[in-house]
Amino acid sequence: MSKGNRIKHTFRLPPDLSRQLADYAGRKRVSQASVVEAAIASFLSPDGSERTEAAFSRRLDRITRQLQKLDYHVEVGNEAFALYLRTWLAATPPPxxxxxxxxxxxxxxxxxxxxxxxxxxxxxxxxxxxxxxxxxxxxxxxx
The missing domain is CATH 1.20.5 (Single alpha-helices involved in coiled-coils or other helix-helix interfaces)
Known part of the structure; x- marks a missing residue:
């Protein structure tokens, strides 16, 4: 984040969120303003959500293909068993x-x-x- 021209904003946070912000900034040894700036930039960035959506889309496509393949194999197995059973029943005398x-x-x-x-x-x-x-x-x- 550049240190150039900046506009001052004043806003209020709930006490719990303010404590979390102070704790986080203290652990990371950065200013609270830089944490807020990074959080807002990340929240408003369209790239992050688009990348996440694209990753989910790829995963869903892969899962869909796997399910279609599984469905095909189950159908083949069921049909093969039905064909075998019909043949067996036709060739085997009743007990x-x-x-x-x-x-x-x-x-x-x-x-x-x-x-x-x-x-x-x-x-x-x-x-x-x-x-x-x-x-x-x-x-x-x-x-």
């Missing part, structure tokens, strides 16, 4: 009224195999959503 111990053991083993296969698939770098994106791009290139 008998009293499943035997051997049948239950077979079911448990098949489920363990399914979980292991799913874990292996999830460890791969490419997933179903990536495959679908690649197929979509191929269709756009040909169309």
């Amino acid at each position: 008998s009224s009293e499943p035997s111990a051997a049948l239950r053991a077979g079911v448990e083993k098949r489920f363990e195999n399914f979980v292991e296969a799913l874990a292996r698939h999830m460890e791969r770098e490419t997933h179903l959503a990536d495959d679908l994106t690649r197929v979509d791009k191929l269709g756009e290139d040909q169309g």
Whole structure:
């Protein structure tokens, strides 16, 4: 803040705010007038609020893109599971009224195999959503 031409202003502050101003200026070892001047300049500066608004806007845009991507992946997962379930229901006969111990053991083993296969698939770098994106791009290139 320049020490050149200055206009004197007189204003009143509530006692609490006046004490805070005095404490702050004392801790920083600056005059109370310079603290007030800096605060007013900062408050009236359009750059600060515009920068803050731009930063929030960028963050919101990034979060929106992430949510859209998440929504897409959830939709792909739901559709893949529905397709699998329809196929499974069509190919699997209904269970008998009293499943035997051997049948239950077979079911448990098949489920363990399914979980292991799913874990292996999830460890791969490419997933179903990536495959679908690649197929979509191929269709756009040909169309």
